[in-house]
Every structure is written in C-alpha cells, then in structure tokens.
Amino acid sequence: MFYPRISQSAFSSYNYCPRLFYLKYIQRIKPPQTQSQTRGSIIHNVIKNFLKNPSKREDLLREYNLLTKDNGNLEKSIVDIGYPLLTLWLKEMYKRGYFSAKILSLEESFERWYKEGFVLVGTPDVVFDMGNEIHIIDWKTQRGVPSEEKIIDNFQFRCYANITDWGKDVVFVAWYFRYNRIYTFFSRCEDKTIFDRRLFELFNGMINGDFHKKTDCKPEECQLGGFCEG
Numbered sequence: 001m002f003y004p005r006i007s008q009s010a011f012s013s014y015n016y017c018p019r020l021f022y023l024k025y026i027q028r029i030k031p032p033q034t035q036s037q038t039r040g041s042i043i044h045n046v047i048k049n050f051l052k053n054p055s056k057r058e059d060l061l062r063e064y065n066l067l068t069k070d071n072g073n074l075e076k077s078i079v080d081i082g083y084p085l086l087t088l089w090l091k092e093m094y095k096r097g098y099f100s101a102k103i104l105s106l107e108e109s110f111e112r113w114y115k116e117g118f119v120l121v122g123t124p125d126v127v128f129d130m131g132n133e134i135h136i137i138d139w140k141t142q143r144g145v146p147s148e149e150k151i152i153d154n155f156q157f158r159c160y161a162n163i164t165d166w167g168k169d170v171v172f173v174a175w176y177f178r179y180n181r182i183y184t185f186f187s188r189c190e191d192k193t194i195f196d197r198r199l200f201e202l203f204n205g206m207i208n209g210d211f212h213k214k215t216d217c218k219p220e221e222c223q224l225g226g227f228c229e230g
C-alpha cells in the first residue's frame with residue numbers, strides 16, 4: 001500500500017484553510033520571497049550553525065554579517081536589526097538554561113506512520129532535553145506576534161509533539177524575533193489521541209478533494225491572499 005508523506009506544514013496549511021493547501025501544494029504557487037523572509041532564513045542558518053558548533057558571540061555576529069553581504073540586495077534596515085536581535089537571543093538562551101541542556105535534534109526530520117494511510121513528516125528547528133521535560137523550539141522570524149491563545153493552540157507544535165514518543169512531557173516554545181525584541185511563549189501539548197483524530201479528519205479532507213475556502217478568511221493576512229480567486 002502506498003503511504004503519502006505529508007509534512008506538518010502541509011497539514012498546518014490545510015488546517016488553516018483547505019484552499020490555501022490547494023494553492024500551495026497542488027497548484028504549487030510560490031510568492032516571491034520578501035526581504036524579511038530572506039532575513040529570517042539567514043537568522044535560522046546562523047543559529048543552526050552556532051548551535052552545531054558553539055563559538056564566540058563575535059563569530060555568530062560575523063557569520064550574520066557575511067550571510068547578509070552574500071544577499072547584496074537586502075535593505076540596510078534589515079541587515080542592521082540582526083545584530084541586536086542575535087545579541088538578545090544569546091542572552092535569552094543563557095538566561096533560560098538552554099546552553100547547558102542537551103540538544104536532541106537540530107533541524108532533523110522525524111516521521112510517524114499512521115495506519116490510516118499516511119506518514120506525518122516534520123523538522124523541528126531544535127529539540128532540547130531539559131532534564132524533566134522536552135522543549136521543542138521554533139524560531140519565528142517572518143510574521144507578527146500572534147495572541148497567546150493562538151500560540152497555545154498551535155497546530156505545528158502539536159504535530160511535532162506527536163510525531164514521535166519523546167519519552168517525557170513536551171513543552172512547545174515559540175520564539176518570535178521582532179524588530180527590537182524577542183518574545184517567548186511556552187505551551188504544553190494535549191493528549192495524542194485527540195490530535196490524531198484531527199489529523200485523520202484533515203487527511204480525509206485532502207484525499208476527498210475538499211479544498212473549500214476558510215469561512216472567516218482575511219486575504220490581507222494570508223500568504224497567498226493575492227492568488228486566491230473564485
């Protein structure tokens with residue numbers, strides 16, 4: 001039997017709006033990358049390399065500088081905010097004890113096979129073993145900071161929490177990089193069975209071709225709002 005591999009981001013898109021999933025994963029529409037998305041992927045890479053091989057603060061900032069230079073068309077304001085943000089990031093990491101915690105995974109992919117006929121695939125940014133619990137962290141560099149309610153109900157993290165048996169309580173940590181601040185939100189994950197039921201519902205919708213539009217759609221808040229017609 002063929003089991004399609006479905007990423008957590010595909011499930012998250014379908015969960016947000018079935019039509020968005022259709023545009024992204026079936027029509028394969030890709031809007032051009034914005035400056036802040038480019039900055040976001042640079043920050044992700046710099047942090048990943050730093051955690052792989054912890055070095056000096058100066059090295060972290062130097063690498064950011066080199067990568068932004070390689071992207072010669074980045075606006076100066078985008079380049080400049082990297083330094084204060086990464087410095088804040090370092091302070092937060094020390095303050096919250098992550099530098100003394102064990103890294104279980106750094107952008108590694110996990111998968112879980114569901115007997116209902118699909119494989120859930122996901123790649124958390126970083127997973128720390130904090131001793132009595134597991135922290136799954138995602139660096140959020142591109143969008144605004146959502147309400148706490150939305151963070152707690154975050155579908156992406158529930159995918160990560162359920163993708164494997166982590167062996168301990170899982171805490172989901174959303175780490176937002178904004179212009180001159182870093183916001184950190186913590187939330188705990190619910191019972192696996194409730195989440196699994198939600199995934200089956202979404203999978204059934206996908207294979208039955210249900211690509212309806214979100215009822216409370218706000219195109220200005222949607223990444224493909226400009227491509228969604230009809």
Ligand code: SF4
Pocket residue numbers: 017018019020023213214217218219222223224225226228
């Ligand atoms: S604009 Fe609205 S209906 Fe269209 S894909 Fe985005 S959220 Fe869905």
